[in-house]
Amino acid sequence: MTGPSFEQFDPSLRELVAILWRRRGVAILAFVIVLLALLGVIANWQPGYRATAEVGLIPVVTASGDRASDGAGPRAGELTAQQIETVIAEMRSEETLATALAVLRGAGIGFDPGGVENSLANGPAPRTGTSETDAINWLRARFGAERIGHSAVIEASFVTTDATVSQAALQAIVESYVWQREDRQKHVIRSRLEDTDNQLATARGDLFAREGDLLAWQQQAGMLDQEEGALMLERVYALDEQAEKIGQEVATLELAARRRAMANGLDDLLAIPDIAGHPMVAQLSQRYETERQEFDRLDQRYGPKHPIMQGRQKVLDDLYAQLVDAAMTVSGQMGDALASARERLRLITGQRDLWQSRLNDRHARTQGQGQLQRAVALARDNVDQLSRHVQTLRRELASFRGDFEILQSPTLPVSAEFPAKRDLMALAIMVALFAAVIAALLRHYFDQTIADDFEPQDVLGVPLYARIPARNMTDGRGLATDGGGDEAIGHLAVLMRIVDQNRKPPPTGSTAQIIAIGSAQTGEGKSHIAHALASCFAGLGHKTLLIDGDLHDPTGGENTNRVFADLVALLSGETDVTGFKDTAAKADGHTGQYWHLGARMAVPGSIATGLIERHLRPLVDQLRNQFDYIILDTPPILSVADGLVAMGLADVRLFVLRHGSSKKRDAKDALDRLATAGIVASGIVLNGGPARPAYGRADMPQTMGGRV
Numbered sequence: 001m002t003g004p005s006f007e008q009f010d011p012s013l014r015e016l017v018a019i020l021w022r023r024r025g026v027a028i029l030a031f032v033i034v035l036l037a038l039l040g041v042i043a044n045w046q047p048g049y050r051a052t053a054e055v056g057l058i059p060v061v062t063a064s065g066d067r068a069s070d071g072a073g074p075r076a077g078e079l080t081a082q083q084i085e086t087v088i089a090e091m092r093s094e095e096t097l098a099t100a101l102a103v104l105r106g107a108g109i110g111f112d113p114g115g116v117e118n119s120l121a122n123g124p125a126p127r128t129g130t131s132e133t134d135a136i137n138w139l140r141a142r143f144g145a146e147r148i149g150h151s152a153v154i155e156a157s158f159v160t161t162d163a164t165v166s167q168a169a170l171q172a173i174v175e176s177y178v179w180q181r182e183d184r185q186k187h188v189i190r191s192r193l194e195d196t197d198n199q200l201a202t203a204r205g206d207l208f209a210r211e212g213d214l215l216a217w218q219q220q221a222g223m224l225d226q227e228e229g230a231l232m233l234e235r236v237y238a239l240d241e242q243a244e245k246i247g248q249e250v251a252t253l254e255l256a257a258r259r260r261a262m263a264n265g266l267d268d269l270l271a272i273p274d275i276a277g278h279p280m281v282a283q284l285s286q287r288y289e290t291e292r293q294e295f296d297r298l299d300q301r302y303g304p305k306h307p308i309m310q311g312r313q314k315v316l317d318d319l320y321a322q323l324v325d326a327a328m329t330v331s332g333q334m335g336d337a338l339a340s341a342r343e344r345l346r347l348i349t350g351q352r353d354l355w356q357s358r359l360n361d362r363h364a365r366t367q368g369q370g371q372l373q374r375a376v377a378l379a380r381d382n383v384d385q386l387s388r389h390v391q392t393l394r395r396e397l398a399s400f401r402g403d404f405e406i407l408q409s410p411t412l413p414v415s416a417e418f419p420a421k422r423d424l425m426a427l428a429i430m431v432a433l434f435a436a437v438i439a440a441l442l443r444h445y446f447d448q449t450i451a452d453d454f455e456p457q458d459v460l461g462v463p464l465y466a467r468i469p470a471r472n473m474t475d476g477r478g479l480a481t482d483g484g485g486d487e488a489i490g491h492l493a494v495l496m497r498i499v500d501q502n503r504k505p506p507p508t509g510s511t512a513q514i515i516a517i518g519s520a521q522t523g524e525g526k527s528h529i530a531h532a533l534a535s536c537f538a539g540l541g542h543k544t545l546l547i548d549g550d551l552h553d554p555t556g557g558e559n560t561n562r563v564f565a566d567l568v569a570l571l572s573g574e575t576d577v578t579g580f581k582d583t584a585a586k587a588d589g590h591t592g593q594y595w596h597l598g599a600r601m602a603v604p605g606s607i608a609t610g611l612i613e614r615h616l617r618p619l620v621d622q623l624r625n626q627f628d629y630i631i632l633d634t635p636p637i638l639s640v641a642d643g644l645v646a647m648g649l650a651d652v653r654l655f656v657l658r659h660g661s662s663k664k665r666d667a668k669d670a671l672d673r674l675a676t677a678g679i680v681a682s683g684i685v686l687n688g689g690p691a692r693p694a695y696g697r698a699d700m701p702q703t704m705g706g707r708v
Contacts, residue, residue, distance in 0.1 A: 016441075023440035030439035031432045038428035045424060047416030048159045051166035053174055054408035057087060057152040079152045087404075088145045088154060091177045097136045097143075099180065100172035109168055143173055153407065163413045170410040182402040189400065193393040200386040207379035214372040232359045239352035246345040253338035278330040281323065288319040450662040456684040459664060460671055465654060465683030466492040468529060469691040486536075489529070492685065493536040496629070499652055499682075512545075512624040516632040516650030517685075518643050519657070520670035525687040526656040527555045530633040531596075534562070538594040542628040543584070548598035549616065549646040550635040551608035555598070567597040571615040577622050584626045595627070605640065612642045620649055637670040644677045655681040659689035 011019060020027055059079050090096065145156045158170035256272055275281055295312045302309050419427065456464050468488045500513040515533070519526045530546055537544040547567060548554055569575035584595060603611070620630060634646035647653050653674075657667055671681060 019444045020437065020440050023443050026443045027436040027440040031436035034435040035428060035432035038424075038431060042421060042424045042428060045421060046161040047420050048161060049163040049166045049413040049415075050157050050159045050417045051163070051170045051410045051413050052155060052157045052408075053170055053406065053410040054148070055154050055156060055174060055178075056405050056407045057084065057154075058403045058405060059152075081147075084147050084152060084154065088147070090181075091145050091154075091156065091173065092140055092143060094136055096173060096177045096180060097139045098132070099176040100169065101132070101135050101139060103172040103176060104169060107168065107172075109165060139169060139173070143170070156410075158410075159417065167410050167412045174406060174410065178402065178404055178406065181404050182400070185402060186397065186400055189393060189397050193390065193397060196386060196390050196393060200383065200390055203379065203383045203386055207376065207383050210372065210376045210379050214376050217372055232355060232362065236352060236355045236359055239348055239355060243345060243348040243352055246341055246348055250338065250341045250345055253334060253341055256334055257338055272331075275327055275330045275334070278326070281326045281330050284319065284323040284326050288316070288323050291316050291319055448663045448665055450657050450659055450664065450667070450686070454657075454686065456657070456667075456686075460667055460684065462655065462671065462681050462684050464686065465495060466685045467689050468492075468525070468685060468687045470659070470688045485532070489532045489536050492529075493533055493540065496533070496537075496652060500629075512627045512630050513652065514620065514624070514630045514632065514650045515652045515654065516634055516647045517654045517656060518634040518637055518647050518670075518681075519655065520636060520638050520662065520666040522553070522636050522639065524636075524656045524658040524662060527633050529654075529656060529685060529687060530631050531562075534594040534596075534629075534631050537629045537631075539592050543626070544594035544629045544631065545584075545623060545627040546594055546596045546598075546631045546633065547616075547620070548596070548633045549612060549642060550633060551599045551603040551611065551642070552605060552635060552640060553602060554600070555633075562594050562596040564596045564598065566600055568599045568603060568611065570597065570619055571611040577619065581623065581626050584623070609640065609642055612645050616645060617649055637673055638666060644673065644679065647674060647679050648677065653679065653682045654685050655683070656685045656687055658687050661688070 057079055142159050143156070144159070145154050147153070148155050156170060156174055158166050158173070160166045160169070256275075291312070295309070295316050298306075298309055298312060304310075304313075456462050466488055469485050496513065496515060517526045517530045517533075527548070527550075530548075534544045534546040546562070549567075551568065565580060566575065570577055570580060620632075624630065632646045632650055634643040637643040637647070655667070655671070674681060
């Protein structure tokens with residue numbers, strides 16, 4: 001996490017002062033340029049003058065019980081936030097601004113009293129010849145209104161570069177809205193008064209018609225007495241009671257008549273209660289029953305042939321004949337009574353129906369008269385109510401008082417609002433100072449980055465060994481080229497061979513030259529240079545070994561001309577070093593391939609540091625006599641301590657810097673750490689820079705696709 005994308009430039013206050021003093025030329029130049037530019041802008045600045053006024057909404061309850069303000073609130077005497085927002089929108093409406101514009105033009109204000117305003121202030125004021133729409137838009141853009149707290153008071157303002165125009169425009173807008181609002185409210189009252197007058201005239205005509213209908217009905221129906229109706233109803237009830245009684249009598253007689261018609265003898269007639277209950281029939285029936293019982297008693301004593309019994313038999317037959325005649329006589333009388341009862345029932349029912357018809361007719365006439373009287377009373381009440389409403393509306397129109405008042409008239413602004421030129425001057429000085437500080441810091445920051453004109457011998461005290469151009473460049477015709485990278489790597493390889501020829505072999509008799517390639521941070525391109533250099537040595541016929549000493553972040557290599565072996569296995573003892581040496585000894589050194597020892601996967605920090613610190617030097621000593629060149633790709637020096645261990649094993653120590661990415665302070669810190677460990681870098685390799693003619697023309701087309 002120490003790459004270029006995670007670096008922070010965080011100097012202390014003392015360092016910041018030192019940086020500003022070292023870069024005082026750039027700071028002064030930036031300060032002067034920015035200040036002059038801002039002063040040129042401020043010179044054309046037109047200050048704005050704000051005229052303010054306060055208007056208030058008064059929820060007036062009229063005499064008619066309606067709200068005077070537009071829209072009914074939740075309760076009488078209250079104003080909602082929606083109503084106040086509506087008032088603000090109406091003050092900015094086109095109708096209000098058009099009226100105010102006409103008032104201003106009538107007052108001789110042409111909106112161009114002080115010349116054309118600067119666009120940085122409030123925009124150019126419309127001239128006298130501008131269109132109606134442009135002038136209204138100009139008024140709307142400079143007019144503002146907002147509610148003061150939670151009250152029903154609105155603060156209106158108007159801003160322009162002329163104080164007099166600001167006051168006059170605001171006065172015209174506010175008064176125009178007050179006039180329009182009152183006119184709308186009066187128009188509402190007039191419309192309601194006109195509608196009420198029309199309703200009153202219609203109600204009076206309806207009352208006149210209903211009174212005429214009532215008079216005509218009374219003339220036709222005559223006088224109706226209340227007691228007469230009660231007597232008629234009593235008479236109907238009495239007749240109805242008589243008819244009910246006679247009806248019960250008729251029903252009884254009809255039942256008896258049906259039973260007489262079905263009778264076959266004296267016993268059947270006596271079974272009828274009306275015949276059996278007749279006094280004469282009852283007396284004869286009792287005598288006959290007594291004689292029959294006496295006959296039965298004597299018959300048991302004397303027998304039927306006795307003279308006494310014969311006399312008794314004759315008496316009994318006479319009584320039976322009398323009883324039959326009496327029963328028949330009563331039966332005939334009951335038929336006459338049924339006919340008489342039916343006739344009486346018919347007469348009583350007729351009289352009842354006649355009186356009922358008279359009573360219904362009287363009730364209909366009484367009900368019609370009452371309905372007409374109620375209609376006349378309702379019409380009269382409607383006329384009275386409308387008359388009172390008309391009088392109320394007329395009084396309200398005569399004593400009209402609007403619900404919108406000017407609490408504070410527009411004031412003439414005496415000073416320009418913020419920012420004035422004095423404020424802008426102070427702001428310009430502060431901005432210029434800030435720009436100067438930023439320019440000095442940027443200059444210092446970018447001066448720390450390695451550029452193409454960087455001379456490591458002068459800055460770091462280390463000679464420059466090679467400049468490696470950036471990869472994937474294009475020539476003048478747009479074709480891909482390596483920008484001379486292969487040629488630069490070849491020059492570096494030749495330089496290493498020259499250094500190797502001047503080197504005294506160690507007492508052990510080993511011949512391999514150990515080249516360590518390190519950098520301060522990740523992303524400098526050292527792994528690419530290491531593989532390219534190893535591939536170049538192998539192409540020249542040297543047995544070359546590349547050891548990727550960065551176990552924390554191993555790379556797979558960028559060249560296919562390699563034979564890979566697991567470095568972690570050799571360091572940890574899982575793989576026999578002797579076997580690897582035998583395999584490397586049998587390999588042909590002229591195949592163009594190089595050996596690559598690297599980790600197959602990342603190793604945790606403490607384990608990786610332990611393997612490098614304890615086992616890398618013995619491994620290199622054992623492999624040194626098997627190769628011509630051993631290249632150590634070391635971890636970043638400022639990241640982990642493994643880089644110092646690997647750099648200490650080398651004969652030649654190359655320190656890689658990346659053009660446009662590496663920082664001078666990082667390079668100095670890394671070299672200081674090496675010096676602390678008693679290690680001195682042999683040379684600097686500047687990677688990723690632009691191609692130079694020393695490596696051929698950068699736009700030279702590729703003529704050969706293979707390797708010589």
